Amino acid sequence: MPIPLSQLGENAVLARLLHQLTVQSPMLIGPGDDCAVVARDNEWDTLLKTDVVVESVHFTADTAPERIGHKALARAISDIAAMGGIPEYALITLLIHPSRYVETAEGIYKGINRLATRYGISVAGGETSALPHDGIVINVALTGRVEHSRAILRSGGTPGDIICVSGPLGGSFPSGHHLDFEPRLILARQLMEQGPRPSAMMDLSDGLGADLPRLAKASNCGFIIHPEKLPLNNGCSPQQGISDGEDYELLLTFHPQDFVNIPQDLQSTLYPIGHLTQDTTTELSTGWQHFRA
Helix, strand or coil: CCCCHHHHCHHHHHHHHHCCCCCCCCEEECECECCEEEECCCCEEEEEEEEEEEECCCECCCCCHHHHHHHHHHHHHHHHHHCCCEEEEEEEEEEECCCCCHHHHHHHHHHHHHHHHHCCCEEEEEEEEECCCCCEEEEEEEEEEEECCCCCCHHHCCCCCEEEECCCECCHHHHCHHHHCCCCHHHHHHHHHHCCCCCEEEECCCCHHHHHHHHHHHCCCEEEECHHHCCECCCCCHHHHHHCCCCCCEEEEECHHHHCCCCHHHHCCCEEEEEEECCCCCCCCCCCCCCCC
16 A cells, blocks of 8 residues: 555654665765765865745745745755865756746855855856645755865764764744855865864754764664753744754864864854764654654
């Protein structure tokens, strides 16, 4: 009997789909991390990322077009940052109903171009198509580069590593942060260049409750967090910090001996919230999952 997507949830759906895919050389890292990694040359590897925003899921119909464009590109940049990389080229696919105004499409591209200019990204092209029903969908395919064999993966954590986040959590939708956030690209590159590098890293798009278990599982670890240590946005409870999602901060782990050697100006931007454990049975109230009813 066919299984509804809502019965499984995003994690289980992805597990079934990715099981069918194969990874071939020169691909170094395939599906399952923030980006795929492909061998380029002796100095750099290539990062590949695609991300989508959908009206009524990631933004509302009355959202300013420039903010929609900003979010569409910023989400993909955040994933490049989570690998320790530098974004390079973007392809934009815009699906929009013909009843919408051309000024809306122009505004979306204005928001994209403004952010692309800020981070040195070339918008290389893309695609447009009419939707058969009212709404807007934007897909961003983004490439980047990272030092050869130096991409930071979700799977690099070990028991005892310190778990950190790069900023306050919770309340992203009511505050508008989910539309206006700045990807933590500069912080990630500072850690790559000044060190010590994180042992594992990913971006917090679905919430700590969804993303920390993913990082821990990839590292074959469990985790312990201390809710009283969570950095929270004004008016948010620890539970909201865990489950709200759309924070777009970095989730990082460090070997204890490395964490104490992080330059003070960088260490002050990191918030230790717990540590990875050898016990892999840890549970945490979940964050966002697509397909859930």
